[in-house]
Amino acid sequence: MSSMAREIMAFVLTTSGWVLVSSTLPTDYWKVSSIDGTVITTATFWSNLWKTCVTDSTGISNCKDFPSMLALDGYIQVCRGLMIAAVCLGFFGSVFALIGMKCTKVGGLDQTKARIVSFAGLNFVCTGLCSLTACSLYAHRITSEFFDPMYVAQKYELGAALFIGWAGSTLCILGGAVFCLSLSEGMSSSSPYPSDRKAFVTSGVSLMSRAAPQSQASHVRRPPPECISSSQQFDKNAYV
Template sequence: MASNGLQVLGLVLALLGWACGALVCAAPLWRISAFVGGELVIAQVLWEGLWMNCLSQTTGHIQCKAYDSTLALPTSAQAARGLTVLSLLLSVLAVMLGVAGAKCTHCMGDGNQASKARLARIAGVLLIVAGLAYLTPICWTAYATIRDFYDPTVAAPLKRELGPALYLGWGASVLLLLGGALLHVGSAAPGGRALPVSGAAAKPSPSTGAAGEVKQQEKSFV
């Protein structure tokens, strides 16, 4: 039987992961300016995100501007956009399917528990796929940022550090993966009924027994 508590906990974690993922996707804090060199006073800090970049000044004034062209962005940035949006859409679909297939709901009726359990398991798999899809651009952006930071050929003004959105993105990915795993584990299929075995099928027929005795006699004469 499906575990109601695991299903509800998985859905709650999935909703939290989706909310954090949507916030990370919109936030322009994926990468920030690196404080390298001998300067102690930084007048401006550059924030970079998937959809816009912002310039923060020491006076507290912040100016944000969306990217002029999507095709002009690097291939990694375009792939990160596509994967994050795809992950969020898959999460919405998975949560809808999970709510429909949860044991505590009555969307598909109470007499169709096998179909509801199967639907909830599919929702769990979709959440795991969404978590992996969201984790990919987060890890790739972090790797590229660290690689460029320690690259001596990259100029100091072009070096960047990991922004707070990346850390929140890792947390969102973990919530989606954990929510999908709990939903899948808590949606075990109900046990099927064993088919009865008739006595006639279990016991050998007289003709079968006679045929066996004839074969044994033939083998003894050979």
């Protein structure tokens, strides 16, 4: 697979992962109330990073935004910060990837474009790690409360937003790693001499090697013209 096709595939992976990570922020179902051990369910509780809601048996939902940011639990504040950082890093990574890809006409030389693409790949890897950490931290809190026998409040299960965030994080990390490999390929393919200059140097070396025997033959000592003329006269008198 050529480097250009590899970069296009990495861009599709990272962009898709960034879209999935961004879609988890407005998604409602980060955690859903568990119905384990209950026969009749009259209400369903669910919440995300911004609000908590309840849906009754008739399908009517009532939501309440978190009243204070400072009064929130610490893990929710950390998850908010990590997800916002992931979205921002993914945005800048997409911009740098468009500039540094070989299929675009901006970015300068191939060596410079390789560095830009590798920087974009680093942004996407950080995007995936931030989102992966936020989703895993939120899921750890849910599972620890669910399996704690001393926890008597409402227990929750993993929501759909967590699985979407994990999938998007995986795509961002894979695509970002492929982008980071472009730096080594760009540095190895680049040369301090252009291709035409290399051809000129090669042709010059071949011409010098061909001209070497001729120059050596030109330095061979020849007899003086007086000796040549006397020998020619001697040859003529020999036959008289």
